[in-house]
Amino acid sequence: QKEVEQDPGPLSVPEGAIVSLNCTYSNSAFQYFMWYRQYSRKGPELLMYTYSSGNKEDGRFTAQVDKSSKYISLFIRDSQPSDSATYLCAMGLTGANSKLTFGKGITLSVRP
């Protein structure tokens, strides 16, 4: 079993839809949870960052963490064609360790 599992894709939705992206993890030592967005031919860029259970909202994006279930989600409201990209969940440990463990990523396409 991989440490981080991400729902496989690809995912195609119409513009304006609510998108739900999910990851589960097996290592209870993970304390930091992130969502990255990666456009074609670009490196990943940090979208959401949290270290506690609960919800964190930033504009149209909401990150949800449930440590008891080892489950994280990213919700995108009012999705736009510009949201079309690959979304990766990532997790980190505490301390001076900069290593991130990523899910495989899911490619999202928002149709105009």
Add this chain to the structure above:
Amino acid sequence: KAGVTQTPRYLIKTRGQQVTLSCSPISGHRSVSWYQQTPGQGLQFLFEYFSETQRNKGNFPGRFSGRQFSNSRSEMNVSTLELGDSALYLCASSPVGKGYNEQFFGPGTRLTVL
């Protein structure tokens, strides 16, 4: 402030050759991490360098190595290339003692092994 830069952006090599990739971190960032991204395995951690020392290492064979210079620039080397080494190689830099939210990725080097 300039972002993380990686050179070259694209590279084609043949099996058995070796390759060196370069990463220049954001000014003031002293930690550099390297990742390999493939469709099958996703993004996997290779190693991290800080103050010219390898601080953390992923689960890759010894053919993958790296180093960091006193100006924090980093290189990674892959010897005896195999077809499976074809991937996007990403580096990320971060300041000392900061969280994951201050780690920034470069655009990557696309390596194709024929």
